[in-house]
Amino acid sequence: MRILFFILDLLAFILITFIVVTLRYGVCHTYLFLPTIKTxxxxxxxxxxxxxxxxxxxxSLIKMQRLDYRNTIIAFAISLLGSAFGIYFGASIFNMATPKLILISVFIIxxxxxxxxxxxxxxxxFYRQKILLLGKSDTLKLIEKTLRKSRAYKLLGRFETPQEAQKISPDNVDLIIMGSKMLQETENAWAVISTKFLNKGVLLTTDYNFHEELFKCSSKGSLKDNIWILRGVASRQQEHFxxxxxxxMDIIFCLILTPVLLPLGIVTYFMIKWxxxxxxxxxxxxxxxxxQNIFIYKFRTMKPGTEEITKTGNILRRFRLDEIPQLINIFKGDISxxxxxxxxxxxxxxxxxxxxxxxxxxxxKPGLTGWAQLNFKAPPTYCVQENLKNMEHIPDSTFDSAKTRLCYDIWYIKNRSFFLDVEIMFKTAKRAFIKDKKFD
Structure with a gap:
């Protein structure tokens, strides 16, 4: 889907440029259009x-109506300013054309x-995938709630047992999402599913698998299934490259940023001190x-021996300036x-x-930033709360935020790749200056 839309966007950009050049000059010859599109x-x-x-x-986010005009305006402003700077900087070096009005018009359209x-x-x-839910897990309930709001899926219903779903025609079902424990808990479940649906070409997946596909995060319910988690983590092929x-990438990142961040780090150092x-x-x-135990280097944002934020602490945390010394940890190989x-x-x-x-x-290896940091606020630390450590029974809800963080981390461990790392790096840089609405 991404490749298809990228190709469509490229064709649209070329067509928009052609139209703008034609309107600008009243005619569009190749000697006018080609230099412009090259620039x-x-x-x-x-x-x-x-x-x-x-x-x-x-x-997946677009389908859930997560984008708005605010993101479009910010992306437009950054793109226009960056492109204008690049074009006018390159014009003096490569003798390039500088299409001022055309650039603005093309970008607006x-x-x-x-x-x-x-x-x-x-x-x-244009097409809604028809889904049938079988089982009664909490993960299925969350999936059901989400599917009912989505335009990409048509939820046919949720039944606790396959026997209850036999009235549904297999011709009307594209995918069955089954509770991971249903085959163990429901007698003859497999016989009914295979005979009624699978033999008729209906696809089958589990609630844990679909949750990861839908939310890019492991489900909290899956944390209790050690075999499922370990199988997913261990199923990755041995990594060589x-x-x-x-x-x-870590070393190059440090080498590029050190000349930029070193002066900023020096200013931050003396600002904290004074x-x-x-x-x-x-x-x-x-x-x-x-x-293995490691020591993380940071700029101080709290007064020694207290939980009180210093005068400069909020600014340092907002723009992540307190993380600058961790370049040393990356160089050392303690973190990535x-x-x-x-x-x-x-x-x-x-x-x-x-x-x-x-x-x-x-x-x-742990990281300076991560998938959980992009998608979820950092949970509080529970180990420092002595009242929790001394309780015989701690309510399960106490660890909800820690579970959510763990679910995002497990998803990253299972799906980590070079391109995912690059995506996280870029989005972390954006987050330092532009706060996402869902975190407001």
């Missing part, structure tokens, strides 16, 4: 990257096209890969750019006691 080609690529960062190619095509995709449904590429009157650096012992965030030792071992599969977070 605007890098601008189109920049637009495509920015649109990708702003999720205009994430069609192109981003209008982007906005309305995505809105149309979210609103118009990805770790090498990831480490090379304004807050405290030691600018502090070190936290955390859990790294394979449960992307991965599950390393957590405190006490918190890690405390949560291991109460969250199934929590220690899976440590099978890969």
């Amino acid at each position: 605007l080609a890098p601008a189109f690529m920049l637009c495509s990257v920015i649109l990708w960062v702003f999720s205009f190619y994430d069609f 192109y981003f209008s096209y982007i906005y309305f095509t995505r809105k149309a995709y979210a609103s118009l449904t 990805y770790p090498v590429i990831k480490r090379a 304004v807050d009157g405290v030691s600018p650096f502090f070190f936290q012992e955390r859990i790294g890969k394979n449960e 750019i992307v991965g599950p965030r390393p957590i405190w030792n006490d918190e890690y071992y405390f949560l291991n006691k109460y969250l199934p599969c929590h220690n899976i977070r440590s099978i890969i």
Whole structure:
């Protein structure tokens, strides 16, 4: 779907440029059009990257009506300013044309096209996948709630047993989503499903699998199924090139950013020292890969020995300036750019006691940013709360936020790749300056 829309966007960009050039000059010869499209080609690529960062190619989000005019305007402004700077900077070097009015006109029309095509995709449904839910898990209830709001699916209903669904014709079903425990809990469930539906060509998946596809996050219910989690994590083929590429990307990232962030780090250092009157650096012992202890370097944002934010703390956290010293950790290889965030030792071992599969977070190198950080607010630390440590029975709801973080981390571990890492890096950079609406 992404490739198809990218091709359509490219054709639309070319057509819009052709129309604008024709209207601008009253006629469009190749000697007018070709230099213009050649000049605007890098601008189109920049637009495509920015649109990708702003999720205009994430069609699962688009289907759930997550995009609005605010994202379009911000993406338009960044693309226009970046393209104008690149074109006028390159004009002096490569003797390029500088189409001022044409550039603005093309961008206004192109981003209008982007906005309305995505809105149309979210609103118009040419085909709705017909889905039948079987079972009674909490994961199925969440899927049911989401499908009823989505225009991409037609929910035929949810039945607790296959016997109750026998009145549904298999000709009207595209996909069955089955509770992962149903075959164990319901007698003759497989016989009914296979005879009634599978033999007629209906596809079958489980609630855990569909949850990951729909939300890009493992379900909380799946955390209790150790075999399912471990099978999903261990099913990845042995990686030969990805770790090498990831480490090379870490080093290149540091080499590029160090000249930029070093002056900013020096200013931050003296600002903390003079304004807050405290030691600018502090070190936290955390859990790294394979449960090895590592020390994370950060700029101080809280007063020593307290939970009180310093005068500069909120600014440093808002723009993630307190993370600058962690470039040292990346150089050392303690952490990567992307991965599950390393957590405190006490918190890690405390949560291991109460969250199934929590220690899976440590099978890969932790990161400066991660999938969970993009999609969910960081949960509070429970290990420092002495009243929890001394309780004989802790309510399961206490760990809801930690479970959600773990579900996103597990999804990343199962699906990690070079392109996913790049996406997380770009979106993290965006988040530093532009706050997503869902986090407001």
